[in-house]
Amino acid sequence: MYSELREQIAEICRMMWQKGWAAANDGNISVNVGExxxxxxxTGICKAFFKAENVGLIDGDMNVLDAAPGxxxxxxxxxxxxCYRERADIGAVIHAHPxxxxxxxxxxxxLDDECMISTVLEVGKAPLVPYATPSTDEVPEMIAPYLQSHDVLLLENHGALALGRDLITAFCRMDTLExxxxxxxxxxxxxxxxxxxxxxxKKLISMRASYGLSSPPGA
Structure with a gap:
């Protein structure tokens, strides 16, 4: 199932490693496929060697629905x-450590400098989300207040998060952020x-639609 999308996720994982966004096993990607x-x-796979078989299908409770053994x-x-619960417009999420x-x-x-036209147009400001222990429920709770008004976030002492309507958009936003x-x-x-x-x-923000770019709900 979803073989083409699995291949695309694996390719982007390898690109993340090549670009220095993910050392060793760092970083993770998800895509909302509906229903x-x-x-x-x-988990536990170096992004340099990531393959399509390292992508699995899960539900909203993280139960595995379709995946390779192990x-x-x-x-x-x-x-x-x-992110998906808070924002119906989000189709993909990338977490990395650029x-x-x-x-x-x-x-x-x-990262709230507004000195580059492309950044203002494409991602806006990246707020700093207070520290939370990785892999716990602290992280979802900490990011929740920022999701309605931002597409990119910095996680204190941790890394970055990029949201997009699809995988390519999320990847490009992480690239622009870095x-x-x-x-x-x-x-x-x-x-x-x-x-x-x-x-x-303000002029640049008003131009987003004409460039085919969407604005966060709170922008």
Whole structure:
């Protein structure tokens, strides 16, 4: 079932490793396939070697419905499921540890610079979600208040989360988030970030629809 989508998830997992978003077994992906079912990545597999057989079908209680023998979903899929419950428009979730964005999370800083046109258009600000113990129900509870108004989140001392209407959108948002983090760090080294004016930020946000981009419900 869903063989093409499983292959796409595995390919993106390998890309995550190549781009430095996921060391060793870090990171996880899920896709909402409808009727309360989700494709989810297996725990304990290095993303460099990820295969389609490492993607399983689960339900909203993390029961395995269809998977290769020995499959166990990542325990952090709990936070993905919370995203789907909070946002009916979300079709895919990616969690990763991209170095620059995670550096902001480890420094206790939101990524709220509005200095790049593409970032304002495509993802907006990334708030800092307070620390929560990974793999527990603390994480879903902590991210819940931010989901209605943001498509990308920083998880304090942990990593980043990107939401999208589909897998490619979620991947592109994580990519944009990490690029913004790299630019923001460099701008600080060069003397400071020069943000786009509030007036022009509002203009950019109003242009999202014309670029085929959706806005978070709270934007």
């Amino acid at each position: 309360g079912k989700f494709l989810a990545t297996q 499959f166990k979903p990542s325990s952090e899929i709990k936070m993905h499921l919370r 170095v620059a964005a995670t550096s902001f999370a480890c420094a206790g800083l939101p 690029h913004q983090a790299q630019v923001s760090i460099n701008a600080r080294l060069l003397g400071g970030v020069k943000n786009i004016s509030d007036v022009n930020v």
